[in-house]
Amino acid sequence: MNNNTRPGPAHAAQPHPDVTAGNGAALLDQLRASMARFVILPSEEALDAAVLWVAATHLQPSWQHAPRLAVVGPAKRCGKSRLLDILTETVHNPVITVNSTAAAVFRSITEEPPTLLVDEADTIFGTPKQAEKNEEMRGLLNAGHQRDRYVLRVVGNDHTPPHRFHTFAMAALAGIGDLPDTIMDRSVVIRMRRRAEGERVSPYRTKRDSPALHELRARLAQWAAPLTGQALLLEPSMPVEDRAADTWEPLVIVADLAGGPWPDRARHACARMVTAEAEAEQDNPNNARILADIRRIFHAKGEQEQLSTDDILYALNSDPEAPWAEHGRGGLTPRGLGAMLREYGIRSGNVRVGDIQRKGYTRGKFTDAWKRYCPTVHPLGTPQADAG
Incomplete structure (x- = not known):
C-alpha cells in the first residue's frame, strides 16, 4: 500500500x-x-x-x-x-x-x-x-x-x-x-x-x-x-x-x-x-444501447406504431455494427430482449401486424424511456430529451 x-x-x-x-x-x-x-x-x-x-x-x-x-x-x-x-x-x-x-x-x-x-x-x-x-x-x-x-x-x-x-x-x-x-x-x-x-x-x-x-x-x-x-x-x-x-x-x-x-x-x-x-x-449493450437501437428501428418504419418481436429481433441481429448478433450463442432472443427491456418498465404485448396478431411492442411503450435514457444530440452539443 x-x-x-x-x-x-x-x-x-x-x-x-x-x-x-x-x-x-x-x-x-x-x-x-x-x-x-x-x-x-x-x-x-x-x-x-x-x-x-x-x-x-x-x-x-x-x-x-x-x-x-x-x-x-x-x-x-x-x-x-x-x-x-x-x-x-x-x-x-x-x-x-x-x-x-x-x-x-x-x-x-x-x-x-x-x-x-x-x-x-x-x-x-x-x-x-x-x-x-x-x-x-x-x-x-x-x-x-x-x-x-x-x-x-x-x-x-x-x-x-x-x-x-x-x-x-x-x-x-x-x-x-x-x-x-x-x-x-x-x-x-x-x-x-x-x-x-x-x-x-x-x-x-x-x-x-x-x-x-x-x-x-x-x-x-x-x-x-x-x-x-x-x-x-x-x-x-x-x-x-x-x-x-x-x-x-x-x-x-x-x-x-x-x-x-x-x-x-x-x-x-x-x-x-x-x-x-x-x-x-x-453504445454499451448493458445500458441504453438497446433503447437507442429500437428507436432507430421505429424511425426507419416511419408511421408504424407497433412492431412484432420477430421484426425487432431481425433488425437488431442483422445490424453488422451492433453487438446483438453475438449476444449469447445465436443472437438476441425474445427472452433476452424482454429481460433487457423489463429493466426500463417495458413489456411485450399483443400487436397486430397486417391481419395477424403477434407478440410485439408499441411505440408508445418506449416514449418515456427514450426521453429519460436516450438524449438526442442537438447542434450546440447539448443533450436534449427526444420526444420519441
Whole structure:
C-alpha cells in the first residue's frame, strides 16, 4: 500500500501582490498553458475541464458535490499518469494512493477535505473479481461525491460507539478502461489517447518543473480563499441537468468567478463532454444501447406504431455494427430482449401486424424511456430529451 499525503505549499507561501479576485481568468490561462506543455489531452474541452477541476479543488468547502475526474484510456502510454503528475502538483492538498485500502483512504479524509489522486485504478476495478474485492472502495468514492455522507466504523477493542469518518473529497482516478458505472456517472470523464506522430510535449522533470507548478498552486489557493463564501451562494445556469449538473456545477462556478472567456468555455465543455458520455453509454449493450437501437428501428418504419418481436429481433441481429448478433450463442432472443427491456418498465404485448396478431411492442411503450435514457444530440452539443 502506498498512501502518501503531500500538503500543498500554499499554506506556507508568501502572499502574491499580483493575485486579486479580478485576475482569475489569467490564472486559469496560465494553468492551462502549463498543463498543455506536458500532456496532450483529447480535446480543447477536456483541457478546459481539467483546468477548472484543478481550480475547483481549492474551493472544496463551498461545494455540495465533489466531482470525480475519471482519466481513462484504452491502453498504456496514453498520458494518464502524466496528467496525474500535473494534477498532483497543482490541486489542493493532494493525497496520492496506489492500491490503498478503503480504510486507509477514508481515514485520510478530514473535515477539511484533501484531494484524492488514485493511479492505476484498473488494478482496483479492472475485473469483476477485483471490483467485488474492492466494493468498499467503490462505495466510499460514491458516498464522497456528496457532502455529509459518512462511513461508520468501530475503533478500538470495545467496539462502541462507532466512529463517524468523513468521505467528502474531490478525487481523480486514472486507469486503463472504464471505471464502475456508478463512479463514471459522478465524474468529469477524460478519455485519453496515445500521441499521434508529430504531437510533441515537454518531458516532465519533478525537480525542474514542480517549483513553477507549486507557485501556480499557491496563487490559485490565494485567489480562491476570499471567494469561498461567494462560491457557496452561486447557482449558475447549467447546460445539463440532474447528476451531470451536480458534477459539473463546481467547475462552472469557478469559471463564472474567473470571468473572461471561461464562463462560455466551461459551459461548452460541459455540454460537449456530457453528450459524448451519453453517446458512449448508448453504445454499451448493458445500458441504453438497446433503447437507442429500437428507436432507430421505429424511425426507419416511419408511421408504424407497433412492431412484432420477430421484426425487432431481425433488425437488431442483422445490424453488422451492433453487438446483438453475438449476444449469447445465436443472437438476441425474445427472452433476452424482454429481460433487457423489463429493466426500463417495458413489456411485450399483443400487436397486430397486417391481419395477424403477434407478440410485439408499441411505440408508445418506449416514449418515456427514450426521453429519460436516450438524449438526442442537438447542434450546440447539448443533450436534449427526444420526444420519441
